[in-house]
Amino acid sequence: MATLGSIPENQSPPKHIQHHPTSLRNWYKKINWLNTTLVIIIPLLGLYLTRTTPLTRPTLIWSVVYYFLTAFGITGGYHRLWSHRCYSARLPFRMLLAFTGAGAIQGSIRWWSANHRAHHRWTDTMKDPYSVMRGLLFSHIGWLVLNSDPKIKGRTDVSDLDSDAVVVWQHKNYGKCLLFAAWVFPMIVAGLGWGDWWGGLVYAGIMRACFVQQATFCVNSLAHWIGEQPFDDRRSPRDHMLTALVTMGEGYHNFHHEFPSDYRNAITWYQYDPTKWLIYLFSLPPFFQTHSLKTFRSNEIEKGRLQQQQKALDKKRQTLDWGLPLSQLPVIDWDDFKARCTDDGEMLVAVAGVIHDMSLFVSEHPGGKMLIKSAIGKDATGVFNGGVYEHSNAAHNLLSTMRVGVLRGGQEVEVWKKQKTEAMKGNWMQQVTRVEKLVEGAVAA
Numbered sequence: 417m418a419t420l421g422s423i424p425e426n427q428s429p430p431k432h433i434q435h436h437p438t439s440l441r442n443w444y445k446k447i448n449w450l451n452t453t454l455v456i457i458i459p460l461l462g463l464y465l466t467r468t469t470p471l472t473r474p475t476l477i478w479s480v481v482y483y484f485l486t487a488f489g490i491t492g493g494y495h496r497l498w499s500h501r502c503y504s505a506r507l508p509f510r511m512l513l514a515f516t517g518a519g520a521i522q523g524s525i526r527w528w529s530a531n532h533r534a535h536h537r538w539t540d541t542m543k544d545p546y547s548v549m550r551g552l553l554f555s556h557i558g559w560l561v562l563n564s565d566p567k568i569k570g571r572t573d574v575s576d577l578d579s580d581a582v583v584v585w586q587h588k589n590y591g592k593c594l595l596f597a598a599w600v601f602p603m604i605v606a607g608l609g610w611g612d613w614w615g616g617l618v619y620a621g622i623m624r625a626c627f628v629q630q631a632t633f634c635v636n637s638l639a640h641w642i643g644e645q646p647f648d649d650r651r652s653p654r655d656h657m658l659t660a661l662v663t664m665g666e667g668y669h670n671f672h673h674e675f676p677s678d679y680r681n682a683i684t685w686y687q688y689d690p691t692k693w694l695i696y697l698f699s700l701p702p703f704f705q706t707h708s709l710k711t712f713r714s715n716e717i718e719k720g721r722l723q724q725q726q727k728a729l730d731k732k733r734q735t736l737d738w739g740l741p742l743s744q745l746p747v748i749d750w751d752d753f754k755a756r757c758t759d760d761g762e763m764l765v766a767v768a769g770v771i772h773d774m775s776l777f778v779s780e781h782p783g784g785k786m787l788i789k790s791a792i793g794k795d796a797t798g799v800f801n802g803g804v805y806e807h808s809n810a811a812h813n814l815l816s817t818m819r820v821g822v823l824r825g826g827q828e829v830e831v832w833k834k835q836k837t838e839a840m841k842g843n844w845m846q847q848v849t850r851v852e853k854l855v856e857g858a859v860a861a
């Protein structure tokens with residue numbers, strides 16, 4: 417018998433609204449109206465009010481200052497302090513970040529961090545709350561304005577944040593915090609400061625919050641869309657100066673996803689990462705507000721960079737013709753090789769135990785036709801490796817594309833054995849025809 421509230425056995429659980437086809441009767445149920453009001457409707461209202469609200473110079477300056485303060489609440493506080501625990505901060509600094517972060521209208525620290533940890537853990541999958549794989553617009557703002565099925569989002573542990581009284585208090589009182597930090601406080605400063613109450617609300621409150629929101633959303637969209645991937649290209653995060661410029665340094669996102677607990681996003685001094693600079697500045701006397709700043713060893717960072725460079729090189733290598741691998745070439749007896757090179761026969765030349773077909777190249781040989789013709793049907797290892805002329809790197813590369821066979825026993829000569837084993841293993845840098853130390857008698861063609 418079904419208990420109260422359980423689903424009868426012959427009935428499947430009701431699907432979340434997002435799994436139903438959109439129609440005129442249900443479209444509004446798919447919208448998260450609270451978020452839509454906070455990230456679209458109020459900003460549009462603010463934009464409308466700017467038409468009739470003059471922007472005074474002090475209000476403009478205050479709006480810019482408060483923009484950076486609230487943006488830092490997100491980048492230095494919500495993101496690097498609480499989501500990733502990149503450093504520790506003393507109580508006054510945490511209170512400041514919780515206040516300014518609330519003023520950015522992006523949810524409570526607890527809610528924001530839970531989503532962000534899921535984003536890192538399940539990047540580019542359906543469990544990533546703002547996966548760019550669901551479209552640029554979805555990762556930017558769509559995930560906020562649409563109701564999402566809570567069963568889809570990846571779960572993360574944020575219990576560590578419960579030991580921070582500032583986080584717990586802000587979460588419980590988030591509505592009041594938002595109202596005061598986002599709109600009332602900037603209005604009071606402009607009102608009491610220079611009598612511009614209305615301008616303070618419209619510009620330093622509503623429009624400033626809109627800009628901070630859009631800048632932060634760019635980290636979820638643009639930083640997964642444009643830029644380079646110097647550390648790993650298996651997933652979408654990218655490094656780009658443009659996104660760093662609008663997000664107080666959060667645009668070095670490829671680095672950040674690889675080394676999320678590093679308090680830096682940009683690792684070189686000339687890259688723009690004011691969030692990093694501020695965290696560092698507040699660790700110094702006389703502030704002493706931040707401490708235990710975490711960084712990854714440069715050895716680890718360089719390993720990642722090198723592996724990515726190697727990957728790019730390997731990719732490029734695969735587009736080039738290096739000749740057939742030795743292991744795929746037919747083995748030809750010396751007598752057969754000689755027999756195939758009669759007067760009207762093939763133009764085969766053996767170099768370092770490998771047989772090459774020179775017929776298409778003979779007339780293009782920079783050293784002239786005669787030298788090649790004189791080597792046909794013979795072992796030209798010596799002449800090719802300095803007996804007549806020390807051939808260039810490019811010549812060895814070109815020769816490898818003409819491989820047609822391997823001489824039986826041709827690889828038994830000891831000095832060649834080692835390097836050919838390397839070539840057999842697929843070491844593409846190894847030029848099998850290059851013989852560093854000639855065996856006596858090998859010079860004679």
Ligand SMILES: [Zn+2]
Nearest residue numbers: 635636653669
């Ligand atoms: Zn990301």
Ligand SMILES: [Zn+2]
Nearest residue numbers: 532536672676
């Ligand atoms: Zn992050």
